[in-house]
Every structure is written in C-alpha cells, then in structure tokens.
Amino acid sequence: MKKDDVFEFFRRLAEENPSPETELEFGNHYQLLVAVVLSAQATDVGVNKATRKLFAEVKSPQDMLELGEEGLKEHIKSIGLFNSKASNVIALSEMLLAEHGGKVPEDRDALVELPGVGRKTANVVMNCAFGAETFAVDTHIFRVSNRTGLAKGKTPLAVEKKLEKVVPQPFRLGAHHWLILHGRYVCKARKPECWRCQVAELCSYKSKNLSED
Structure with missing residues (x-):
C-alpha cells in the first residue's frame, strides 16, 4: 500500500470512529x-x-x-x-x-x-x-494487515515492525484499535464484508466480496 493510501486508510477509519478503545472492561x-x-x-x-x-x-x-x-x-x-x-x-x-x-x-x-x-x-x-504508540498484533491485525497490503509479514512480529514503519501520525496511538475493530466487524476471517468496507478501494485483496448476496 502506497504512503498516501496508508494515510487515507487510517483517515477513513478515524472518521468513522474518532476515539477507538479496547472492548475489554477494566477500572485501573x-x-x-x-x-x-x-x-x-x-x-x-x-x-x-x-x-x-x-x-x-x-x-x-x-x-x-x-x-x-x-x-x-x-x-x-x-x-x-x-x-x-x-x-x-x-x-x-x-x-x-x-x-x-x-x-x-x-x-x-x-x-x-x-x-x-x-x-x-x-x-x-x-x-x-x-499512551504508548505500540502495535499489538493479534489474529485480526495480522489478517487485516496482510489481506489489505497495509503491512505484510509472515509472523506477528514482522507485521508489528512493518506497522511501526508505515503508520503515520496522527494515527499511531489508535491504529491497533482501528485494525482490531475492522477485522472483528468488517474484514472478517471467513467472509470479509467488502461491500460495506470504507477502505475497500485502497485494499489489495484480490477476492473482494463486493456483493452482500
């Protein structure tokens, strides 16, 4: 994914969810x-x-x-x-x-x-x-990063290192939340819902499913 496309990728995710957070519940x-x-x-x-x-x-x-x-x-x-x-x-x-x-x-x-x-x-x-700008690569982030062409790598650590290099400001703090949520609810493992994906045109996935049927 080209540099300008990476910025636009996160800009669109941020526009839809300006303050992403973990879905885990905790008090301290x-x-x-x-x-x-x-x-x-x-x-x-x-x-x-x-x-x-x-x-x-x-x-x-x-x-x-x-x-x-x-x-x-x-x-x-x-x-x-x-x-x-x-x-x-x-x-x-x-x-x-x-x-x-x-x-x-x-x-x-x-x-x-x-x-x-x-x-x-x-x-x-x-x-x-x-508030550290870290990238916690779980199965969702690993899948989305490889599938979209955002940060390809054969291991979670390789994807993390690539994300470190390509994710721009002001998106670094929230990047891993956006990617997790995108993978959990849109870019799903078995059947990605490309027809409702706000970053589909930036994605390099060859088997895009652009029809809900």
Whole structure:
C-alpha cells in the first residue's frame, strides 16, 4: 500500500470512529493487565462476562492474592485455558508486589518478565494504560494487515515492525484499535464484508466480496 493510501486508510477509519478503545472492561491498570492476560485465545465478550464480578471484588494485586488461585478459577472458569491463566495471574500479582510496589510497569521489558505476559499483551497494556504508540498484533491485525497490503509479514512480529514503519501520525496511538475493530466487524476471517468496507478501494485483496448476496 502506497504512503498516501496508508494515510487515507487510517483517515477513513478515524472518521468513522474518532476515539477507538479496547472492548475489554477494566477500572485501573492492574485490572487491564489481568483482562488482557485472560483474553488470550478468548473473546473480549467472554472475558468481560467473567471479570465483571471479579473486578467488583479485586482491584489490586493484594486483593487477587487474598482471593487466591481457587477463588480466581471460580470466577474465570468460563474462559478457555482458565487453569493456566489463573496460575499466571496469581504469579504476576506476587511479582508486581515483590518487584514493582504493586504497580503495573510501563516498560515492555519489565512487562514481559511477568508470568503470562508476552509481547502482544505488553503492547496492549503500554498503549491502553500509558499512551504508548505500540502495535499489538493479534489474529485480526495480522489478517487485516496482510489481506489489505497495509503491512505484510509472515509472523506477528514482522507485521508489528512493518506497522511501526508505515503508520503515520496522527494515527499511531489508535491504529491497533482501528485494525482490531475492522477485522472483528468488517474484514472478517471467513467472509470479509467488502461491500460495506470504507477502505475497500485502497485494499489489495484480490477476492473482494463486493456483493452482500
């Protein structure tokens, strides 16, 4: 995708949704971190359903440790991989208290040292909590970036690095939200709804489905 087309791509997405945000529900940085860890291989809707009662009770790492691993499992048992996720959340809560004064660190290197936190999770937290211009490449962003020709790459890291290079201001802060939402609701995996896509003419996808039928 050419430089001018990239700018227009994001301009159109921004025009439709000027202030994009994560669809995960949270009340503070710690709850955001927990929600993102729980969202791996799960839907935001499913995570939100599980965390509403959890976050009414748990607002800090200390609260989580007082709830305990078994108590956490009861809250999140509807989420896939809940056993390993519960173990990670308890472990990262202990580490936050021991090494970070109970606060979520802003630094990617410190974040990825936490149990259950990979680069994608760290990028989401840095962006949503601290306003960092990061690109958290999930399955939606990977698909949209490759399909449209915006940022092609064979791995999530390759796509992230390409996005770092091509996404212009003033769109860098919101870019990964726009791409996720576009992939979730328009540029869907099995049947992209090209007929209602506001960036279809900028997209290099060869099998565009321009008819709703």
